[in-house]
Amino acid sequence: MKNRRRIYEGKAKILYEGPEPGTLIQFFKDDATAFNKKKHEVVDGKGVLNNRISEHIFNHLNRMG
DSSP states (O other), rough: TTSSSSEOOOOSSSEEEOSTOEEEEEEEEEEEEETTTTEEEEEEEEHHHHHHHHHHHHHHHHHOO
């Protein structure tokens, strides 16, 4: 992702410019926050799980048209 332009960074993910015009790449973080960022932990695998959930949702939306 170092070679890609960062478009947005939030608490849970970073969006990068994709390989094709008009596309994005999502990078989900392992960070978990609570109480308005007063509590912060790193949960190994959280980003991977969030990516799989996102993939499932987008695949479903694509099938629906």
